Amino acid sequence: MNSTAMNLIEHALLTYTEGTAMQAEEDGGRFQQQQDEFVESARSCAVRTLCEDAGNLDWQYTVVGLPEHIEEARALLAPGRLEYLRYRVDCTDEDRTSVGFELVRPCLACGHDQVTQVSSLFHLGRLLAESAAEHTDAGEDDPQDSASPLAGIHGLQARASRVTGLARHLAAQHPDAALVVQFAHVTGHQDGEGRAELRLRAASVDAAADVARTLGAHLVTDIYSTIGTYVFQRGDTTTVVDGIEVQLSAHTQLSEEEADAWRAEQLPTTDAEGGENK
Structure with a gap:
């Protein structure tokens, strides 16, 4: 094979490699723009349906499991609560598109979500009041049982059910996290x-960080080195959800x-006079 043919092959391969990389970057940019526009649509719908505060919630785009x-x-209503608002667009075909703005109330006891269309701020308040009443009626603490010799075990089953339900809920909502x-x-x-x-570990x-957002918590991260050449990033957070203390952690090499x-950032720096700064 002569040099001219080889140059042509190398040139073609280089052009293809650069072209596909540029296309992937452009596709990624367009996808991010579409996500941002969708989230803005969700915020606008929240403001129109409820109030300005609803638009200021931490809205997150998702397609996981859909x-x-x-x-x-x-968007979670508040840190430490499982209820969240969702803005959903269903494009079954080009001629029919349905938009829904709903309150989702996960039930840790039965493992099912209660989904209700939300029409106004008053309507949302009524739904939350009903949930609070239901939670009180099904509460684990009975004042009449506080003096019982078996008071120590009253509510154990309810607590265990909530822990089990929360773990299953998070695993189903974040399958890629491999909790x-x-x-x-x-x-x-x-x-x-x-x-x-409940102590959980994620795959990365x-x-x-995605799971922490679902819990309404912030993952604290740092980087550390172990014996040898390995360097890891570590993330941890602790929060309370429905009375359950949840500890979440992960490590990524x-x-x-x-x-x-x-490592370069850890090296001592030198000032202009040649002295060391640590």
């Missing part, structure tokens, strides 16, 4: 009070390039 013809953005239950603990005390704990720090950059 059919291809459905897009969704959701692992490291520890689950439920206690009951003589006065009828008790506590519930990025996945843990940095690439060689990322590890080298991190």
Whole structure:
């Protein structure tokens, strides 16, 4: 094969490689723009239907676990609560598109979500009042049982059910996070009070950050080095959801390039006079 043919082959391959990389970058930019526009549509709908505060919630775009013809953005009502608002567009075909603005109330006891179309701020308040009343009616603490010799075990089943339901809810909502239950603990005390704990580990720090947002929490991250050449990023958070203390953690090994950059940042710097700054 002569040099001219070889140059042509190399030129063609280089052009193809650069072209596909540029196309992927352009596609990624367009997809991000579409996501941003969809989230803005969700915010606008929230403001029109409810109030300005609803538009200021932390709206997140998601397609996880949804059919291809459905897009969704959701926002937690408040940290430590599972209820969330969702803006959903169902494009079953080109001629029919339905838009829904709904309140989703996950039930940790039965494992099913209660979904209700929300029409106004008054309507949302009524739904939340009904949920609070239902939660009180089904509460685990009965004042009449506080003096019972068995007060320490009253409510254990309810707490255990909530812990199980929360773990299943998060695993179903974040399948890519590959959540692992490291520890689950439920206690009951003589006065009828008790506590519930759930410790989870995610497959990566990025996945843990997504789960943390669902919990209304912020993942705290740092980077550390172990024996040898390995460098890891670690993420941790602790929050309370429906009376359950949830601890979430994850570790991600940095690439060689990322590890080298991190090590370079750890080296002492020198000032203009040649002295060391640590």
